[in-house]
Amino acid sequence: MEVVIVQNSEQGSEIAANIIKSQLTKKSRSVLGLATGQTPLLLYKRLIEMNKSDEVNFSKVTTFNLDEYLGLSASNEDSYAYYMRENFFKSVNIDLDQAFLLDGMTTDVERECNEYEYKIKKCGGIDLQVLGLGREGHIGFNEPTSSLTSRTRLKTLTPQTMEDNKIYFKDATHRPFHVLTMGIGTIMESQHILLMAYGEAKAQAIVETVEGPITAMVPASILQMHNKVTVIVDEAAAAKLSKIDYYKWVYENKPHWQRP
Numbered sequence: 001m002e003v004v005i006v007q008n009s010e011q012g013s014e015i016a017a018n019i020i021k022s023q024l025t026k027k028s029r030s031v032l033g034l035a036t037g038q039t040p041l042l043l044y045k046r047l048i049e050m051n052k053s054d055e056v057n058f059s060k061v062t063t064f065n066l067d068e069y070l071g072l073s074a075s076n077e078d079s080y081a082y083y084m085r086e087n088f089f090k091s092v093n094i095d096l097d098q099a100f101l102l103d104g105m106t107t108d109v110e111r112e113c114n115e116y117e118y119k120i121k122k123c124g125g126i127d128l129q130v131l132g133l134g135r136e137g138h139i140g141f142n143e144p145t146s147s148l149t150s151r152t153r154l155k156t157l158t159p160q161t162m163e164d165n166k167i168y169f170k171d172a173t174h175r176p177f178h179v180l181t182m183g184i185g186t187i188m189e190s191q192h193i194l195l196m197a198y199g200e201a202k203a204q205a206i207v208e209t210v211e212g213p214i215t216a217m218v219p220a221s222i223l224q225m226h227n228k229v230t231v232i233v234d235e236a237a238a239a240k241l242s243k244i245d246y247y248k249w250v251y252e253n254k255p256h257w258q259r260p
């Protein structure tokens with residue numbers, strides 16, 4: 001696990017955008033796993049700029065989003081489909097037929113989830129998965145006690161996640177607590193995982209993810225078992241880590257040829 005400690009989310013998003021750029025330069029038909037929420041917003045903004053200046057090309061890229069609220073249609077402003085369109089897809093040259101999200105309006109959850117898994121496999125699997133981190137250590141919507149080998153399925157949100165996400169809802173009267181999410185096993189099959197976390201509220205989840213024991217109580221801690229994970233954190237999110245100087249030293253001395 002590589003831990004990159006940055007000054008702020010702007011710097012972190014620049015590094016993350018360059019990792020994605022380098023992935024697309026190596027493989028124009030890359031499959032990206034994408035996240036929503038506050039954390040990746042600046043990353044998307046930076047990628048849009050890079051796309052406009054022809055530094056990155058999304059025309060051959062396939063994307064799979066991590067999760068979606070059950071009961072919200074793609075046109076609902078609170079859905080993640082809407083978020084992705086507004087914050088990223090509508091501003092880059094991506095083929096929208098290759099930008100997949102789980103269907104929040106499905107009437108057959110099991111079939112929807114199985115088909116999502118099948119589509120990911122058929123595209124050759126995810127090359128690079130972007131992740132945010134929940135305050136209680138969730139990745140996607142895999143809440144504490146999620147099976148560490150779980151596949152795409154329905155989950156029920158914790159009260160903490162409901163609370164954390166309520167600021168994003170335009171319609172406060174309809175905040176679904178059932179979601180469809182890629183499983184932890186699904187996420188773990190990605191070739192490279194890029195987790196970002198910014199701010200003090202994420203410090204406990206980060207120390208448990210990076211330095212704690214692997215446990216379903218902190219779903220992100222399973223990333224310790226993955227062979228290529230980049231964790232980008234600002235100083236506030238890194239504050240509880242015990243080996244901050246070591247992580248900085250490693251990153252400063254990273255061989256040139258290993259950098260994106």
Ligand code: PGA
Binds near residue numbers: 037134
């Ligand atoms: P946030 O959410 O980016 O809005 O903090 C992260 C997550 O819940 O995974």
